[in-house]
Amino acid sequence: MRKRNFASIVEEICERDGRYVDEAYYFVREALHSTEKGGKRKGKRRIATAGSGKEILEALRTHALREFGPMSKLVLSEWGIRNCGDLGDVILSLASYGVLGQTSAGTRKDFKKGFSFTSAFVKPFRPMGTVRPAGKRNAGKAGRAKKKAPAA
Numbered sequence: 001m002r003k004r005n006f007a008s009i010v011e012e013i014c015e016r017d018g019r020y021v022d023e024a025y026y027f028v029r030e031a032l033h034s035t036e037k038g039g040k041r042k043g044k045r046r047i048a049t050a051g052s053g054k055e056i057l058e059a060l061r062t063h064a065l066r067e068f069g070p071m072s073k074l075v076l077s078e079w080g081i082r083n084c085g086d087l088g089d090v091i092l093s094l095a096s097y098g099v100l101g102q103t104s105a106g107t108r109k110d111f112k113k114g115f116s117f118t119s120a121f122v123k124p125f126r127p128m129g130t131v132r133p134a135g136k137r138n139a140g141k142a143g144r145a146k147k148k149a150p151a152a
Contacts, residue, residue: 009097020080020090027079028090031063032056032100053110056091057084061120073121084114 010025064072081087088111094100 006099009094009099013093013097017089017093020086021078024076024079024081024090025094027063027067028060028087028094029099031060034063053088054114057087057111057114060087061115064121065124070121070125073117076117076121083112083117085112087111087114 006029010022013025014020014022064076068075076082081090085108088108091100091111092108
């Protein structure tokens with residue numbers, strides 16, 4: 001049997017399941033390659049993902065923040081990834097094609113217990129303290145003009 005390259009596998013996955021664009025699969029592969037927790041590459045096709053679902057999600061979160069910074073949530077959303085369950089679906093799809101090594105997470109349920117995308121990708125970039133919108137600081141005082149006493 002002829003070995004298939006990653007691009008053809010991703011193309012087939014995207015044809016079968018159109019929820020996520022191909023960039024999502026490339027992102028997961030790159031993230032797992034770039035972290036020690038994700039494991040070392042085995043041959044041309046396999047990535048060892050021996051960590052738990054939580055460890056794998058943390059590696060993906062770290063990689064997204066490094067690559068996209070404050071745009072992480074938006075970029076992932078554009079690819080169809082809106083929560084940790086979606087990341088789990090991408091990982092499990094790649095694993096089902098033999099692209100990834102065995103994960104100890106095993107099921108989508110293990111990935112659904114992950115982090116909030118807002119906490120992970122938005123909160124780190126919010127300014128410290130409370131910020132009020134401009135123009136609303138004295139709105140209460142401006143609206144309370146003194147009434148003139150009626151002329152007698």
